[in-house]
Amino acid sequence: MADDGMLLNFEIGDAPLVSQVKFKGGRWRDRVKANKSAKVASQGGPDPAAKPRAPYDPHRPAKRPRANEDGGDHRPAKLPRTNDIPWVPTHAMKTGLVSSSLFTSIPNVVTKFDEGEPAEPAEPAKPSNAPLGEEAENFHTLGLSRRVAQHLATKLEMKAPTSIQKNTISQLINDDSDAFLQAETGSGKTLAYLLPIVHRIMKLSTNEDGTPKKDAKVHRNSGLFAIILAPTRELCKQIAVVLEKVLRCAPWLVCTTVIGGESKHSEKARIRKGVNILVATPGRLTDHLDNTKVLDVGTVRWLVLDEGDRMMEMGFEDDIKTIVGKIRADKLATKNSEGLVLDGVLPKRRVTVLCSATMKMNVQKLGEISLEDAVHITASKSDMEKDAAENSGSTESAFTAPAQLKQSSIIVPAKLRLVTLIALLKATFARKGSVMKAIIFISCADSVDFHYEILKDTAVIEPPSPPPSEEDGTPAKKADIHIETTVAPAAYITSPANTKVMLHRLHGSLAQPVRSATLKSFSECKDPAVLITTDISSRGLDVPAVDLVIEYDPAFAAPDHVHRIGRTARAGRSGKAVLFLLPGSEEGYTSILPSSSTITPQLYESVLQKGLATNVNLPASSQTDDADTESNKRETWTTRAEALQLHFEQRLLAPAPGSEDAEEGPKSGHHKSKFSKTGGKSHKQQQQVKKDNPLLDAGRQAFRSHIRAYATHVREERVYFDMTQLHLGHMAKAFGLREAPGGIGSGISRRTHKFTPAGNGQKGAAGGGGGGAKASSGGSGKSKFDEDEFGQVDEDAARRMKAKMRMLSMNSASEFNLG
Numbered sequence: 001m002a003d004d005g006m007l008l009n010f011e012i013g014d015a016p017l018v019s020q021v022k023f024k025g026g027r028w029r030d031r032v033k034a035n036k037s038a039k040v041a042s043q044g045g046p047d048p049a050a051k052p053r054a055p056y057d058p059h060r061p062a063k064r065p066r067a068n069e070d071g072g073d074h075r076p077a078k079l080p081r082t083n084d085i086p087w088v089p090t091h092a093m094k095t096g097l098v099s100s101s102l103f104t105s106i107p108n109v110v111t112k113f114d115e116g117e118p119a120e121p122a123e124p125a126k127p128s129n130a131p132l133g134e135e136a137e138n139f140h141t142l143g144l145s146r147r148v149a150q151h152l153a154t155k156l157e158m159k160a161p162t163s164i165q166k167n168t169i170s171q172l173i174n175d176d177s178d179a180f181l182q183a184e185t186g187s188g189k190t191l192a193y194l195l196p197i198v199h200r201i202m203k204l205s206t207n208e209d210g211t212p213k214k215d216a217k218v219h220r221n222s223g224l225f226a227i228i229l230a231p232t233r234e235l236c237k238q239i240a241v242v243l244e245k246v247l248r249c250a251p252w253l254v255c256t257t258v259i260g261g262e263s264k265h266s267e268k269a270r271i272r273k274g275v276n277i278l279v280a281t282p283g284r285l286t287d288h289l290d291n292t293k294v295l296d297v298g299t300v301r302w303l304v305l306d307e308g309d310r311m312m313e314m315g316f317e318d319d320i321k322t323i324v325g326k327i328r329a330d331k332l333a334t335k336n337s338e339g340l341v342l343d344g345v346l347p348k349r350r351v352t353v354l355c356s357a358t359m360k361m362n363v364q365k366l367g368e369i370s371l372e373d374a375v376h377i378t379a380s381k382s383d384m385e386k387d388a389a390e391n392s393g394s395t396e397s398a399f400t401a402p403a404q405l406k407q408s409s410i411i412v413p414a415k416l417r418l419v420t421l422i423a424l425l426k427a428t429f430a431r432k433g434s435v436m437k438a439i440i441f442i443s444c445a446d447s448v449d450f451h452y453e454i455l456k457d458t459a460v461i462e463p464p465s466p467p468p469s470e471e472d473g474t475p476a477k478k479a480d481i482h483i484e485t486t487v488a489p490a491a492y493i494t495s496p497a498n499t500k501v502m503l504h505r506l507h508g509s510l511a512q513p514v515r516s517a518t519l520k521s522f523s524e525c526k527d528p529a530v531l532i533t534t535d536i537s538s539r540g541l542d543v544p545a546v547d548l549v550i551e552y553d554p555a556f557a558a559p560d561h562v563h564r565i566g567r568t569a570r571a572g573r574s575g576k577a578v579l580f581l582l583p584g585s586e587e588g589y590t591s592i593l594p595s596s597s598t599i600t601p602q603l604y605e606s607v608l609q610k611g612l613a614t615n616v617n618l619p620a621s622s623q624t625d626d627a628d629t630e631s632n633k634r635e636t637w638t639t640r641a642e643a644l645q646l647h648f649e650q651r652l653l654a655p656a657p658g659s660e661d662a663e664e665g666p667k668s669g670h671h672k673s674k675f676s677k678t679g680g681k682s683h684k685q686q687q688q689v690k691k692d693n694p695l696l697d698a699g700r701q702a703f704r705s706h707i708r709a710y711a712t713h714v715r716e717e718r719v720y721f722d723m724t725q726l727h728l729g730h731m732a733k734a735f736g737l738r739e740a741p742g743g744i745g746s747g748i749s750r751r752t753h754k755f756t757p758a759g760n761g762q763k764g765a766a767g768g769g770g771g772g773a774k775a776s777s778g779g780s781g782k783s784k785f786d787e788d789e790f791g792q793v794d795e796d797a798a799r800r801m802k803a804k805m806r807m808l809s810m811n812s813a814s815e816f817n818l819g
């Protein structure tokens with residue numbers, strides 16, 4: 001059986017390596033080697049003059065100890081000991097395996113930490129996006145009819161408006177000016193613009209008290225009164241769901257979506273049946289305006305542009321210009337086709353409402369395209385906040401995270417990232433009910449896929465059985481089929497209190513039905529749940545029970561960070577956000593983040609200590625019989641971290657399913673993959689002997705895409721995310737790899753300033769080579785960067801984006817893999 005390339009390391013306990021350590025005992029060659037390694041480690045890394053290592057090849061047999069080579073002495077070489085530090089064998093070593101050197105050559109941490117626990121603020125911050133007190137405000141006093149106010153209170157459990165709702169509802173009911181809405185995440189902007197629109201349309205057919213008028217009948221064919229544009233299908237669907245809930249108090253009114261993902265024919269059919277409020281993506285609406293004759297915009301009084309900055313970033317400028325132009329060009333009808341007088345009740349002019357959390361340049365441009373003499377509506381601020389905003393002279397000051405959101409950063413060396421993530425999640429789900437839902441943001445789709453695969457319980461790794469037929473009487477539910485590959489129980493992070501934690505993965509490369517079903521599953525999951533995702537989920541996603549957001553990879557631009565962490569602490573609820581940073585230049589990143597509260601730094605050690613205070617629950621298929629032996633109980637968090645890392649590395653090195661080695665069973669004896677339970681060898685299987693474990697392929701691909709994504713941080717922030725500082729060998733460990741794989745390539749393009757998924761970057765080049773060295777500049781190659789990280793756009797828009805990307809930079813197009 002081939003050796004699997006394991007490295008021989010020497011465990012010296014928790015103490016740092018110092019150059020004075022002298023290894024004694026054992027054979028002299030091993031002693032010389034050990035002393036040399038200790039010297040190199042104490043000097044902070046390998047000798048640059050040393051001969052470079054050959055590229056990693058999992059099939060290359062590792063060098064065996066000479067005792068075995070010469071055929072003489074087949075006893076394993078004696079492990080060297082030190083007199084200075086007592087040698088404690090790790091679990092891995094005891095089982096004949098090799099420990100993974102996790103705690104050596106760790107870069108210096110810049111942040112100064114106070115001794116002891118970080119001081120908790122005396123009083124938790126007052127929520128800044130919560131509904132106002134009922135006694136102060138209610139929806140009826142703002143001008144909404146009793147019927148709507150009552151419906152909100154009884155059916156939607158919303159008794160009082162939030163600050164932005166208070167300021168927007170009365171404005172849009174009493175005034176026909178255009179409006180620019182700007183408020184922090186989770187402050188209820190959706191209802192802020194929907195409620196006055198629904199209220200005024202309802203007034204066409206209701207009396208002051210909300211009872212239906214006898215003479216004026218409004219129904220789905222009475223005209224299209226409002227169009228709401230949002231950048232992604234997910235957001236459109238979410239807005240439509242909220243709108244449908246509101247419209248239950250006026251069931252004679254109808255809303256629908258035109259967002260692509262289904263045939264234009266069926267969208268046309270719905271428009272033909274009649275619709276009063278339309279929710280659409282810009283590309284799809286442009287298409288219908290060109291080709292769907294029954295779409296009459298003569299009666300349209302409101303055009304809402306939700307997530308305006310995002311629509312601009314996604315290249316919808318031309319579509320929006322077309323839409324605004326076509327609606328304005330159509331003469332405003334004062335009566336509908338049935339002679340119902342619209343003026344007086346509905347606005348006398350066409351009103352455009354632009355919503356954006358930020359006031360970036362592109363939003364100002366969008367304002368120029370779409371708004372005329374607009375009123376700027378923000379949430380009421382405390383006097384102190386107003387003063388601060390005025391003094392800073394910044395319009396961006398409105399865009400901070402909710403005040404009650406507790407933010408922290410964890411400074412983690414690259415090679416400890418994976419085990420620290422597991423420790424954090426394990427501690428998070430240690431107590432029942434404390435955290436129900438967590439979102440982990442990762443930079444690219446490949447990395448999302450890898451982390452999902454590595455974290456899920458391998459007991460469910462078998463290919464899904466085909467759905468039972470109707471004849472069985474138990475047809476599989478459609479939604480279940482869609483989530484077979486994106487939802488699974490997690491291993492490692494469960495606890496006796498939470499024996500089931502459901503893992504979800506979501507990114508733009510998944511088919512639309514899969515994405516919708518996965519999001520639904522995460523939202524409705526009754527068990528604790530984790531969503532591993534790209535920035536596709538950073539905008540607008542509203543899952544109220546999200547208690548924790550982990551930015552495992554920092555956002556590509558600071559505003560994206562605020563959107564990501566804004567998925568928790570919504571509508572006055574509490575929430576936590578944790579940001580992973582590498583020691584060194586990344587530590588300075590927190591100084592530029594817009595924050596309404598301090599970001600408390602922590603060191604990885606405290607997270608590991610807490611999370612790995614007890615044994616980790618390995619996947620069902622990897623459980624060992626000696627899981628709770630006395631010696632295991634004596635393990636420390638460092639040995640647990642090492643054993644866990646080793647376990648991951650072995651999972652990646654396990655033979656591929658159907659390969660020759662798999663027939664013989666796993667080499668380690670530690671990980672009993674279900675893959676090994678194959679039957680007799682077929683011809684095809686014999687051909688697969690050399691095939692890599694799919695998890696190894698996934699790890700390598702994820703690593704490559706991660707490194708490429710790292711190079712796409714916006715130019716202004718690259719001082720914190722410096723490719724040349726990245727230690728690829730250490731980062732490889734975070735992907736369960738023993739060395740950085742080659743093939744990162746050259747010519748890595750950074751995101752462009754003008755047109756990028758997140759929108760703010762500048763073109764540039766940096767990159768990395770393979771091997772264990774730091775990243776070097778210059779590189780190219782194809783990455784499976786999330787091809788649609790910002791949400792599913794309709795096909796036409798995607799085509800235009802691809803063309804635009806190609807025009808802007810022939811080199812960078814492939815990086816985003818839009819094809």
Ligand SMILES: Nc1ncnc2c1ncn2[C@@H]1O[C@H](COP(=O)(O)OP(=O)(O)OP(=O)(O)O)[C@@H](O)[C@H]1O
Nearest residue numbers: 131158160161162185186187188189190540542571
């Ligand atoms: N008046 C209210 N009372 C209680 N909950 C509310 C109220 N208004 C809105 N919410 C809830 O607040 C949450 C956030 O609302 P919404 O998605 O509209 O926020 P947003 O400002 O658009 O956030 P983002 O900028 O992140 O998209 C939703 O779950 C919504 O149901």
